[in-house]
Amino acid sequence: MNPTYTASQPNSHMNLRVLFRTLLLALMVAVIQGCAVLSPDFQEPEVQVTAVEPLPNNRSGDLRFRIHLRVFNPNDSELALSGLYYTLSLAGHKVVTGTSNNLPAIPAYGQDSIVVDASANLMGSFMAAAELIRLQSDTVPYELEAKLGLRRSIIPHIKVTKRGQIQMGQYR
Numbered sequence: 001m002n003p004t005y006t007a008s009q010p011n012s013h014m015n016l017r018v019l020f021r022t023l024l025l026a027l028m029v030a031v032i033q034g035c036a037v038l039s040p041d042f043q044e045p046e047v048q049v050t051a052v053e054p055l056p057n058n059r060s061g062d063l064r065f066r067i068h069l070r071v072f073n074p075n076d077s078e079l080a081l082s083g084l085y086y087t088l089s090l091a092g093h094k095v096v097t098g099t100s101n102n103l104p105a106i107p108a109y110g111q112d113s114i115v116v117d118a119s120a121n122l123m124g125s126f127m128a129a130a131e132l133i134r135l136q137s138d139t140v141p142y143e144l145e146a147k148l149g150l151r152r153s154i155i156p157h158i159k160v161t162k163r164g165q166i167q168m169g170q171y172r
Helices: 008-038 122-135
Strands: 046-054 064-072 081-090 093-100 111-120 139-150 157-167
Touching: 046 139, 046 157, 064 081, 064 093, 081 111, 081 122, 093 122
Parallel strands: none
Antiparallel strands: 046 064, 064 111, 081 093, 081 139, 093 111, 139 157
């Protein structure tokens, strides 16, 4: 039995070629737009906490804070941010978590302030406090992790992590 070919098959083959070329072109455009982030010279942005202010209690009784961050862009291209997810851990326990989706673009070789509303994790705070009492140390290990969402890039986000020690003597 011989297969029967219809006139629509050549057109469907042609449609696949057009679709493939269109997808390839879209992929190339996305790669070109994301090249700044993918370049070998790309450096991770730096995130610093500049201020923390308590927010009025809401009905759920959560401890809420407004955290002011400064984001530094050490690259030669603008960092267009779509969102931020932020956590702060003390002594290995997650203490504060915050998010924001109203973010400015950070200019090339520039910096800008970001405000993040955050909630305290009460169980994590209790666990961190118990660990600090147990350790009886003059320093507390901390970890700041920020996930920066990117608008015009083929990679959806960049994770920035900063670890260190807080000297407790300065707060006594």
